[in-house]
Amino acid sequence: GAVVSQHPSRVICKSGTSVKIECRSLDFQATTMFWYRQFPKQSLMLMATSNEGSKATYEQGVEKDKFLINHASLTLSTLTVTSAHPEDSSFYICSARPSSGRAYNEQFFGPGTRLTVL
Amino acid sequence: TQLLEQSPQFLSIQEGENLTVYCNSSSVFSSLQWYRQEPGEGPVLLVTVVTGGEVKKLKRLTFQFGDARKDSSLHITAAQPGDTGLYLCAGAKTNAGKSTFGDGTTLTVKP
Numbered sequence: 001g002a003v004v005s006q007h008p009s010r011v012i013c014k015s016g017t018s019v020k021i022e023c024r025s026l027d028f029q030a031t032t033m034f035w036y037r038q039f040p041k042q043s044l045m046l047m048a049t050s051n052e053g054s055k056a057t058y059e060q061g062v063e064k065d066k067f068l069i070n071h072a073s074l075t076l077s078t079l080t081v082t083s084a085h086p087e088d089s090s091f092y093i094c095s096a097r098p099s100s101g102r103a104y105n106e107q108f109f110g111p112g113t114r115l116t117v118l
Numbered sequence: 119t120q121l122l123e124q125s126p127q128f129l130s131i132q133e134g135e136n137l138t139v140y141c142n143s144s145s146v147f148s149s150l151q152w153y154r155q156e157p158g159e160g161p162v163l164l165v166t167v168v169t170g171g172e173v174k175k176l177k178r179l180t181f182q183f184g185d186a187r188k189d190s191s192l193h194i195t196a197a198q199p200g201d202t203g204l205y206l207c208a209g210a211k212t213n214a215g216k217s218t219f220g221d222g223t224t225l226t227v228k229p
């Protein structure tokens with residue numbers, strides 16, 4: 001149980017285009033999902049907290065108009081990188097926190113999406 | 119300011135050796151998780167500790183939460199090449215809050 005999927009796993013796009021990444025909790029409902037960015041050999045950097053049915057909460061320094069988050073259902077959150085540039089190239093990882101059945105702040109991570117902007 | 123500090127940052131050992139990774143903070147956490155991440159994949163949850171002084175064992179891995187719930191350690195006995203990966207600790211101040219991740223410890227176990 002507690003499986004999270006991400007799609008696509010890899011994407012290469014041209015500068016200026018937009019890319020949408022999907023994060024799905026497959027066998028549980030998640031009121032809250034998180035989006036992280038990770039650079040090589042570094043830890044996870046929280047970008048935003050995605051809340052089902054409401055606006056996402058962005059971390060300081062993360063442009064909300066650049067990284068659009070939509071959490072339309074209890075099993076799906078999407079991150080859209082708008083007008084992508086080479087500096088947006090990174091490993092993006094989502095996580096989902098079960099809405100019930102877990103007493104503590106456990107998160108289950110997706111496998112990540114490698115974005116390369118040319 | 120890094121809320122959670124992990125040490126060491128890098129660790130390279132021979133198969134069969136023991137090791138300990140530390141996760142320290144000046145803040146009190148309601149819970150703390152340990153994750154292991156392999157290259158190109160997402161982190162996998164290893165354990166959650168919630169009670170001060172708590173010790174949990176997962177095969178050769180022993181996790182301890184400090185009495186004051188400000189720090190934690192991960193001890194691996196007789197490390198194997200399959201233990202190689204990035205180990206991350208993450209603390210949450212409330213059960214509904216976001217987690218803060220440590221910088222991570224990259225472990226390499228050589229056969």
